[in-house]
Amino acid sequence: DAGVIQSPRHEVTEMGQEVTLRCKPISGHDYLFWYRQTMMRGLELLIYFNNNVPIDDSGMPEDRFSAKMPNASFSTLKIQPSEPRDSAVYFCASSLIAGGEEKLFFGSGTQLSVL
Amino acid sequence: GESVGLHLPTLSVQEGDNSIINCAYSNSASDYFIWYKQESGKGPQFIIDIRSNMDKRQGQRVTVLLNKTVKHLSLQIAATQPGDSAVYFCAENRSRRNTPLVFGKGTRLSVIA
Numbered sequence: 001d002a003g004v005i006q007s008p009r010h011e012v013t014e015m016g017q018e019v020t021l022r023c024k025p026i027s028g029h030d031y032l033f034w035y036r037q038t039m040m041r042g043l044e045l046l047i048y049f050n051n052n053v054p055i056d057d058s059g060m061p062e063d064r065f066s067a068k069m070p071n072a073s074f075s076t077l078k079i080q081p082s083e084p085r086d087s088a089v090y091f092c093a094s095s096l097i098a099g100g101e102e103k104l105f106f107g108s109g110t111q112l113s114v115l
Numbered sequence: 116g117e118s119v120g121l122h123l124p125t126l127s128v129q130e131g132d133n134s135i136i137n138c139a140y141s142n143s144a145s146d147y148f149i150w151y152k153q154e155s156g157k158g159p160q161f162i163i164d165i166r167s168n169m170d171k172r173q174g175q176r177v178t179v180l181l182n183k184t185v186k187h188l189s190l191q192i193a194a195t196q197p198g199d200s201a202v203y204f205c206a207e208n209r210s211r212r213n214t215p216l217v218f219g220k221g222t223r224l225s226v227i228a
Contacts, residue, residue: 002159033215043159043204043218054145056215091158102208106158106217 004107006092012113018080021110024073025094028070033104034077035091036065043091050097083115122203125223134192136222138205143186147208149216150179150190154201162190162203192224200226 013019020039025032033048052069058066060067064083069075078088089111093104128134140148142159151159165172165179172179178191187213188205202223206216 042220045215048215093158102216103149103164104159105160105161106151108156108158 001079001104004051004092004094004105005096006090006107007079008112009112012110012115013082014115015083016081017114018078019086019112019114021077021090021092021112023075023077023092023107025092026077029094029096031095031097031107032069032075033093034094035093036088038107039093042065043088046077079112081092082112084114087114089110103115123221123223127224127225127227128195130195130197130226130228132195134195134199134224135169136190136203136224138188138219138222140186140188140205140207140219142209143183145207145209147189148179148181150177150188151204151206151218152199152201153204153221159204167195173184177209195224195226197226197228200224205210205221 007022019111023033030048031048034046035043036046037043044059046059047067048055049069052072065075065079089109091106091109094108095104150162152162153159163174163177163179165181167183170181176193180189190203192199199204202221203220204221206218209217
């Protein structure tokens with residue numbers, strides 16, 4: 001299995017632009033998580049899905065952030081409009097909790113820089 | 116007020132020595148614990164996990180110890196190698212299954228060759 005695949009690996013954009021981060025979870029996994037990592041706040045959970053349904057989005061910082069999971073093999077995290085304080089590494093992770101495995105498998109992350 | 120950056124505890128270990136990384140958790144109801152390793156530029160990678168019905172679990176060169184009395188978790192790495200240099204996170208499941216793991220702030224391990 002290729003693991004969790006995220007794209008792009010790096011994104012540099014200007015303030016006010018729309019940013020879309022993409023994630024392909026491990027095939028068969030029933031949970032998908034979006035995390036943000038910064039030096040200031042560490043690893044923060046933004047939102048997670050179970051069987052493509054958003055379960056908890058209380059970690060999403062504000063309305064500029066939105067996430068979708070149209071099918072079991074794809075999810076997006078969108079920031080519109082982006083701001084410099086959104087600069088961080090965004091990780092997607094998936095797991096197969098229904099199978100008794102609670103550990104998360106992380107992607108390589110997207111390094112976002114908003115200028 | 117002025118914000119401060121996240122200060123990661125750092126552990127420096129001589130190559131070949133054993134490393135012990137500690138983690139305190141807060142919820143006595145947590146029943147699942149896990150250690151992750153994050154190398155620079157990469158996502159966290161699973162190392163080892165343990166359930167609350169166990170006190171110790173061993174993997175390849177790694178051992179996790181769980182002390183539920185004092186809510187303490189530790190990761191022991193035997194014969195530490197330069198490739199072990201990374202940030203190590205502990206995580207706990209604070210309630211029942213089907214809820215996200217809660218991650219600690221991390222400890223940076225630096226291996227001195």
